[in-house]
Amino acid sequence: MSVANIRAIIFDVDGVLFAGKQVISGAPETIRLLKKAGKKLAVVSNNTSHTVEMFLRKFHGAGMPFAYEEIKVATRVTAEYIREKKPGARVYLVGSAGYAEELRKAGLQLTEEGVEADFLVVGNDREISYARYDQGLQALLHGAEFIAANRDPIMPTEEGLKPGCGCLVAGFSAMCGREPDVTIGKPSPQMLKSALKMLGVLAEESLMVGDLLESDIVGAKGLGMQTALVLTGNGEASRKRITHQTTPDYIWPDLNGLRNLL
Numbered sequence: 001m002s003v004a005n006i007r008a009i010i011f012d013v014d015g016v017l018f019a020g021k022q023v024i025s026g027a028p029e030t031i032r033l034l035k036k037a038g039k040k041l042a043v044v045s046n047n048t049s050h051t052v053e054m055f056l057r058k059f060h061g062a063g064m065p066f067a068y069e070e071i072k073v074a075t076r077v078t079a080e081y082i083r084e085k086k087p088g089a090r091v092y093l094v095g096s097a098g099y100a101e102e103l104r105k106a107g108l109q110l111t112e113e114g115v116e117a118d119f120l121v122v123g124n125d126r127e128i129s130y131a132r133y134d135q136g137l138q139a140l141l142h143g144a145e146f147i148a149a150n151r152d153p154i155m156p157t158e159e160g161l162k163p164g165c166g167c168l169v170a171g172f173s174a175m176c177g178r179e180p181d182v183t184i185g186k187p188s189p190q191m192l193k194s195a196l197k198m199l200g201v202l203a204e205e206s207l208m209v210g211d212l213l214e215s216d217i218v219g220a221k222g223l224g225m226q227t228a229l230v231l232t233g234n235g236e237a238s239r240k241r242i243t244h245q246t247t248p249d250y251i252w253p254d255l256n257g258l259r260n261l262l
């Protein structure tokens with residue numbers, strides 16, 4: 001494998017481009033240089049609360065010139081997945097206002113009645129209640145397809161680790177004795193496949209850059225992509241867990257390592 005073959009680069013967001021709200025040093029310059037050099041770029045995130053517009057504001061505010069179509073966040077990829085499978089489908093959502101907005105934009109109907117739903121979508125819902133668990137359960141009992149935004153059991157926030165989407169998903173799985181039919185976020189291939197399709201490149205011609213071994217590196221390797229672990233964010237801790245099967249193609253202290261591709 002050679003960096004010369006890399007036509008497209010897909011970035012994880014948290015720990016790679018940003019540490020929470022802080023821009024990681026060198027990220028905006030590197031993104032601009034790669035764009036100038038004609039590389040195809042995309043970002044992927046397991047985030048279940050942000051719309052594409054929210055991400056765009058964050059990137060543009062930090063001087064990273066990503067375009068609308070280049071943002072493949074779990075909320076949007078969920079909406080695209082459902083729209084492709086059943087346009088106008090009825091969805092019972094356990095999730096945030098941003099998630100709801102992204103589903104509505106795709107022409108899907110959000111229902112408050114679980115029994116009516118074609119799909120149960122589970123994201124991270126900081127206001128989860130017994131009633132929502134109940135409606136989600138009714139959706140599954142009445143044949144809805146079970147979609148998990150991601151399976152991350154906990155998530156890092158500015159206030160430390162908090163319960164993640166995966167713990168809500170586990171609740172529904174426990175009630176029904178079944179796993180989700182589809183998981184959108186990393187390390188599941190759904191989101192990366194969607195990014196590769198948008199970029200119009202083969203997995204082998206593209207590089208995934210991430211800080212989390214189990215999610216970014218393992219997911220991308222599974223698809224045959226090249227992989228780079230950066231040691232920002234959770235990268236240093238990830239490096240200690242590398243095994244023979246999960247060795248990334250490249251390990252760089254930060255995104256400046258990408259300048260080797262120019």
Ligand SMILES: [Mg+2]
Nearest residue numbers: 012014015211
């Ligand atoms: Mg990350």
